[in-house]
Amino acid sequence: MKKNRIFTMALGSVYPHYITKAEKKGRTREDVDTIICWLTGYDLEALHTHITNRTDFETFFEEAPQLHPNVTKITGLICGYRVEEIEDPLMQKIRYLDKLIDELARGKAMEKILRK
Template sequence: MTQHRAYRMSVAKVHAALVAKAERKGRTRAEVDQIIGWLTGYDHEGLAAQLANNTDYETFFAQAPALNPARADIRGAVCGVRVEEIAEPVMREIRYLDKLIDELAKGKAMDKILNRQPAKV
């Protein structure tokens, strides 16, 4: 199976784009980093090390200290694809992050973003 090119993308470059997106909407780098920490378990130093090492996305998620189990409750579409329907694990992690940053950029409060509620069935 061919590896998706997004897996080889540098987290540092993606991080810069995520921060720029958030800042254009009046949000901060600290909020982006808080979301990343919530999702992956990276603390400030751990995230800084991954960014400095130009770690790729696949490695970034594989080395994540503590993927948040509540991330499975993230629902919605990113680029027309429902995140809860993505079967490939690394791509699903990438889209979880994208979805959370989209919510931040749309003005959603941090407590609403980080306090996920299980989906109603």
């Protein structure tokens, strides 16, 4: 079975787009980093190591210390699919991240994005 192209994409190639999307709406790189660290359990140093080393999404999520326990509270549409109904576990994790970045860019409060 052929892997989805996004699985082999480097986080470092997508990360600048996350930053740009956030900054266009007055949010910061630190906000993006906070979201990614919250979701994956990485600390900032480990996150930036993966970005610099151009780790692919599959490896990035496989090596993630632990998805946040509130990840199941992330719901809604992303790329035309309900994120909570995506069957492939890796694709779901990637779409969770996309959904959180979208919420950030839409101006949602950080406490709500982080499901506090």
